[in-house]
Amino acid sequence: MRLRRAALLTAVLAGLTVGASGPGGPPGGPPAGHGVVQPAGHRVVKERGVVRSGDRPIAAAEVTLLRAGDRPGAGARPLARTRSDAQGRFTLSYRAPDSPDAVLYLTADAGPAGHPHHRTGHRVRPVRLVAMLDRGKRHGKVVLNERTTVAAGFAMAQFTRRGEVAGSRPGLQNAAAVSHNLADIGDGSAAEVLSTAPNGDRTSSLRAFNTLADILSGCTAGQTCESLFALAARPGAQAPKETFQAVADIARLPGSRPAELFALGQGRNTYRPRLTEAPDAWTIALRYVGNGHELDGPGNVAFDAEGTAWIVNNYAFNPDPLQPACGSRILSRLTPTGRDIPGAPYRGGGLYGAGFGAAIDPEGRVWAANFGFQGTGCPLDASLLYRSVSQFTAEGRPLSPPGGWRFGDIVQPQGTVSDREGNVWIANCGGRSVTRIPHGNAARARNIAPGGDSLVKPFGITVDTRGRAWVTGNGSDSVMLMSPQGEPLRSVTGGGIKRPMGIASDTLGNVWVANGGAVVTPCEGTTPAMVAEAVEDIVTRHVDASVTLVRPDGSTPAKPFVNDGLFLPWGIAVDGDDTVWVANFGGHRVANLCGARVSACPPGLRTGDPISPADTGYTSDGLERNTAVQIDPSGNVWLANNWRDVPVQTNPGGHEMVVFVGLAAPVRTPLLGPPRRP
Incomplete structure (x- = not known):
């Protein structure tokens, strides 16, 4: 290897x-x-x-x-x-x-x-x-x-x-x-x-x-x-x-x-x-498009040990937003300079309409969660296609069968991560549950459902320094903490947690939650068209757009962190200095906050204070509606242009990854829980 x-x-x-x-x-x-x-x-x-x-x-x-x-x-x-x-x-x-x-x-x-x-x-x-x-x-x-x-x-x-x-x-x-x-x-x-x-x-x-x-x-x-x-x-x-x-x-x-x-x-x-x-x-931000006809609604990106970018797409590529687009059946892979790896993009393994779920395990195997995204007018029945996860080798060869791995009662999967032991965790947005795949053995997958309304519309997932999993409940305004073996331990509410989306862990055992405020995840009866309608008229920062710090014991500060760099927060990442990065579904901006390790921040800042300009964040006219943010081993900040600014629902997908050059502290990849310095 x-x-x-x-x-x-x-x-x-x-x-x-x-x-x-x-x-x-x-x-x-x-x-x-x-x-x-x-x-x-x-x-x-x-x-x-x-x-x-x-x-x-x-x-x-x-x-x-x-x-x-x-x-x-x-x-x-x-x-x-x-x-x-x-x-x-x-x-x-x-x-x-x-x-x-x-x-x-x-x-x-x-x-x-x-x-x-x-x-x-x-x-x-x-x-x-x-x-x-x-x-x-x-x-x-x-x-x-x-x-x-x-x-x-x-x-x-x-x-x-x-x-x-x-x-x-x-x-x-x-x-x-x-x-x-x-x-x-x-x-x-x-x-x-x-x-x-x-x-x-x-x-x-x-x-x-x-x-x-x-x-x-x-x-x-x-x-x-x-x-x-x-x-x-x-x-x-x-x-x-x-x-x-x-x-x-x-x-x-x-x-x-x-x-x-x-x-x-x-x-x-x-x-x-x-x-x-x-x-x-x-800032200097570059748009990357691979071969120019593959990215359509990129949802998330994961970096392998060499820093190449594995990208999941919502939709099959079509430059015309008025032409119905079915779910993407490809897995993109770009060099650190934005070009296709020879042989990429890859196909097979049950890929269909992947969303926010992309992960790489300690063996270099790649996991993509098949949410079943597709534009209006696609003749396929997504309910037959959104119950699986796809698995690939480090070289891009599919390991999962043509229908994907379907063990563990996967339903509309979104956030997907691997821990350092190779256990793969999947947030079932449409199933009020989490699927845990022990050591990447799909046949042993187990569904974990806390029950009741404690975890509704699970979306983002991360693993902390102790191997515990934290899962956002977008529909329950909560974060669920699970043991390394998957036992539900407690539900965290308060601290400003409101329609949480992404979640990321730091090296001190804390987790950071991106509160979408007005963003409702498109699962369990909510459609992408409903999401578009909910955010259509939001032209300034929404009152509930914020970031919440959750300490290792599950406690939170009384109030979340707020600044005008946060505009429909979605994805969130922690860099090698433990500072926090937030992708926004609006506002054409990415925010950078001082993390819990204050010594790594500019003098005078406290935890949660903005490092990026408080009034704007780091803006770029290369950005559209962004879901994911991730940091590569060179310190470049990658964001997914997931939707166009005006997302026509036949094919709302954006077509670029946007990379802010040299902006963050580098992270060793693949990311297996908290960030590590290279």
């Missing part, structure tokens, strides 16, 4: 990055020897490039090729150094590392030397331009400019400290690959993924990206460096001393001082198109 996964990472992410850094050496000459590591390798490689700001070459820049550290806190190792000539050109020779996991990057340091570097003692120069190298694609030259620096800074934000890049596999490698979705290092332009549909002029991300590059150009010109570093500084932390670290700091806390940063770029038009007014936060 490990060998197959290693081979998969190499094949799928053939365009990964590799890097190195340092000063010295004549332009175009051999690498300077002082301080440069020359590990044994199979071949000597020459890297040619140019350093520039816009069309202006930057001469005498100290160009360094670095290999990123292979674990958090490890130092990046310089492999070669030189200096750019009068036209900004340089040539480096180095021995290529043997490891296919090596991540290499180029830095170009320019400007007057300032403070000494914390490790090397070298004087830090304020302008540091960076390009992540792409091992899967050879270029005539590599361009380092402000665009490539913004791309590297955002994609590597969770792996960059004090200007150096380091991190664990596969998150580090995947993040390096994502940088090439933002900038083309061959010519310094915006990358094709960012600059064309479904991105490009359809969202504001390209304009935000170019505006950030313009903001950097003021420092490159020697005019705004001190202001940039002061504004980019994270509260309570030391201000960055060079431009690459400044970008990474902005990416990790993008809602800090957005208007002031925007003002630094006023009057600069090097990179176009650009924003005409300040955003609420400096």
